[in-house]
Amino acid sequence: MTRVERNRLVVENLPLVGFLAAELSSRATHISREDLAAAGALALVTAADAFDPTMGVPFGAYARRRILGAFADEMRAMDWASRGIRRRIKETTAVRDTLTAALGRTPTTDEIASTMGVDxxxxxxxxxDAERTVIALDDPIVHAVSSDLPLPDAAAAQGERREVLQHALEALPERMRLIVRAVYVEERPVKEIAAELGVSHSAVSQQRAEGLRLLRDALDRYDAENPGDSPAPTSRVSDAAREAYFTRIAANGGRRLAGAFLKGAAAL
Structure with missing residues (x-):
């Protein structure tokens, strides 16, 4: 491949770098879009240098894999927490949640420390550390982010799912909706939200977690070919409460969402 051909590949695929960088930075908010774009552009150039058209693989697909690999390296380089720190966070929050369930209240720091045998x-x-909103590189969700990033021609479908997610967020119970929006849209600390609502840190965390589970159930219901085919729910509310939630989504979304969210019902 000549240098002219190589340069043409780079120029034609620069929009792909920008698109993928924008998608990932919108979901991994601790990573700068500019840093991702710089790493992706370098990966695009090296991909063009290494590309062999006789392999029968389209350059766009080949470059996409190299770009996402560069993104993963950039995220790994910027990650503040070692595996040991993440293990400590996981163990501590697990003990806290177990004690909360057993005691019927949020345990004190001393109670958690005594249970764990630490200071x-x-x-x-x-x-x-648990309050810091940084994605763990060893968490399965990171691999899902990279594998789920759409190519530009899939952007319409992605936009449709975002619309469903917006309706699902608005249909959450009032306090749960406030908490999920404050944490993930306004990016406010959990401690600040708890103080504002006059509840414990644990109570906010539990509402946030259940809100995310309901949103996942909503997306699973929408993605299923018919409402009865959706996967087993992840939320812990009653079946009646979950169906009432789906009904609110259908009402807000109008005719297009009614068939997806009203079990056994025809579109309005």
């Missing part, structure tokens, strides 16, 4: 400062540090 109170270790628990305090772990819970503070």
């Amino acid at each position: 109170a400062q270790t628990v305090t540090d772990a819970l503070a």
